[in-house]
Amino acid sequence: MALTFYNTASRKKEPFSLLPGNDTVKMYCCGPTVYHYAHIGNLRTYIFEDTLCRTLEYYGYKLNHIVNITDVGHLTSDGDTGDDKMEKGAAREGKSVWEIAQYYTDAFMKDWHALNIEEPTRWTKATDHIQEQIDLVKTLEEKGYTYRTSDGIYFDSLKDKHYADFARLDVEHLQQGSRIDMGEKRAPTDFALWKFSPKDKKRLMEWDSPWGIGFPGWHIECSAMAMKYNGPTLDIHCGGTDHVRVHHTNEIAQSECATGKPFARFWMHGEFLRLDGNKMSKSSGEFLTVSVLMDKGYNPMDYRLFALTSHYRNYLNFSFESLDSAREALKSLHKKTDPLIGKATAIQSEEAKKWQQEFKDAIGDDLNMPRALGILNSILKTELSEGEKAALVADFDKVLGLKLDHPREEFVKKPDPNAVDDTAEIEALIGQRTEARKAKNWAESDRIRDLLKEKGVEIKDSKDGTSWKRV
Structure with missing residues (x-):
């Protein structure tokens, strides 16, 4: 039987082989945004991508497998509004954005190895490739696919006649029924390539560019890094199914308009993990990590x-x-x-x-x-x-990849001898929350509750006060 994969672009299974003259599979997988822990739903996608890599190797292929680390530019809204998730993480934990990026990158790598996922050929950080992203935006600008607003440089999706093809979007009805805060955007499907820093404050991450001080949009990083290390046309591009309508559609648009060539021959997407019938997500606050399972x-x-x-x-x-x-x-x-x-x-x-x-x-x-x-x-x-x-x-x-070459070991998480006892910090936060509740500052009370939850602390309020436990 020929090696066959379902291609999201065609919505059908297709035989896989390399183009004539090529001897290596050019592959790019969307990696984590390192502002928080990866939950087990995220990691299901990486397990799927790992079995893909292992299958390709089983069939005798060599890989040039690139996985990115998003450490800047991923805004909380797909409509190019809200905070950068990295800055939001820094504010949440009172750390520098660079400390947040390193901490959650390390945590992600720990989970990656715990699940026996093979290393890619190369990890690529968005912040290490700012110039490549600027160069790609400049190319799009020179080809007439961009416009400038007061808050950034945007891709003009209406100039790409194939924009809607990949996700089968009904752009006309999207525009008629759009609930996106358009701002100065010309169409709901336009997206930021480069965002300007606010004039009234200094961002934690910003760079100079031909358009002024700012930072790259989320989508541009993947195109820039994928093409730097694998050329204009990939053999396989992977990610979660939630990337189809926006992130991967935008990657295709900016990449193909810049190069005039197909961006990827195969697109493969992993479906959601559901918890109580709903998609597991960080925004809901209800998610499980590998560490929780190990505990x-x-x-x-x-x-x-x-x-x-x-x-x-x-x-x-x-x-x-x-x-x-x-x-x-x-x-x-x-x-x-x-x-x-x-x-x-x-x-x-x-x-x-x-x-x-x-x-x-x-x-x-x-x-x-x-x-x-x-x-x-x-x-x-x-x-x-x-x-x-x-x-x-x-x-x-x-x-x-189940480690069947090793005897089964029952897993009991051992105490970390280097762990810092944060009991005093937890008690202090609970005290601050109590004061906030007395002052009816419910927003601050909720913020501290969420912070404690992220530290693995569950609190319970009663007439006798607030009790807590680690979960």
């Missing part, structure tokens, strides 16, 4: 297996009951695979080769990981020799 005694591989039990293009509903099931399934799997560790021989029998081909066909059919897991469990029930079973387990785990 509850789960091994990160339990969550990885849970993610693999559903196809990446399907919604996945999270509950601790379903995660418990995945944990028990992984324990059961290890009972069968642990005794095989170190016993692998060559895969020689026709039956073993048949199973290997079935696995390859499953992963090659648009990353059908549920089917691939079924094949793994099936070979463990066969009469194959221990040596061939062991070899097949090791071979399959190159893609599944």
Whole structure:
């Protein structure tokens, strides 16, 4: 079976191969905005992208895989309004924006490695590529695709006749029914390429440019970095399904108008993880992190297996009951695979080769990981020799990434000997919140509650005062 992926651009499965003369898959994946912890819904997307990379390697491809770190320019609204998420994070925690970026980048990398996600070829930070972003905006300006307002340089989406194609947007009705605060924008679908710093205050992150002091829009960074390291046309561009209508549509528009070439041959998107039937999101305040799961005694591989039990293009509903099931399934799997560790021989029998081909066909059919897991469990029930079973387990785990070459270890998070006791800080914040409530300053009270929640502290108000516990 040919390697086949679902292409969001065409809305159908297509055989994948490289263009003639190319020997490496040019791939770009949208990475985290490092103003907060990545939740397990975000990380489901990175697990899907990891299985994609592993599948491509299983099929013999080399990769030039780029993942960005958004550490500037991502505004809280898709309508180019609100605060930069990085500055919002700095204000929330009373740290510099650079400290916030480094702290949450480190936290993200810790989760990335805990989930056994392979390293990309290159990590790229937006703040390390400001000049590339400025150069791309200049190219668009020279080609007549931009206009200037009092707050920035904008892309004129009405000049791109293909703007609506990727997301199948009804631009006419979007304009008629737009609830976006248009400001000086000419159309709801126009977007900021470069934003000017406010005249009445200095931003925490700003740079000089041909248009004045300011900072790049969110979308421009991905185009600039993707094309710097992989040229004008990518083989595969990935991200979450929430990127289709705005972020990836805007990437395509600015990239193709600048170069006159297709930006990506394949677009692949992971679907949402749902919590209680709703999309998990940071803005709701209700989200789970890998650290929270680990605190509850789960091994990160339990969550990885849970993610693999559903196809990446399907919604996945999270509950601790379903995660418990995945944990028990992984324990059961290890009972069968642990005794095989170190016993692998060559895969020689026709039956073993048949199973290997079935696995390859499953992963090659648009990353059908549920089917691939079924094949793994099936070979463990066969009469194959221990040596061939062991070899097949090791071979399959190159893609599944469940660490089946190591014995199962029950995970108990050990106390960090270097951790700082922040009890006094927590008590002080609770005291400040109590004073705010007495003064009926509910906004400040809510702000402190949210800050405590981000620190993993749950508070409860009663007639006897406020109690707290770590969760």
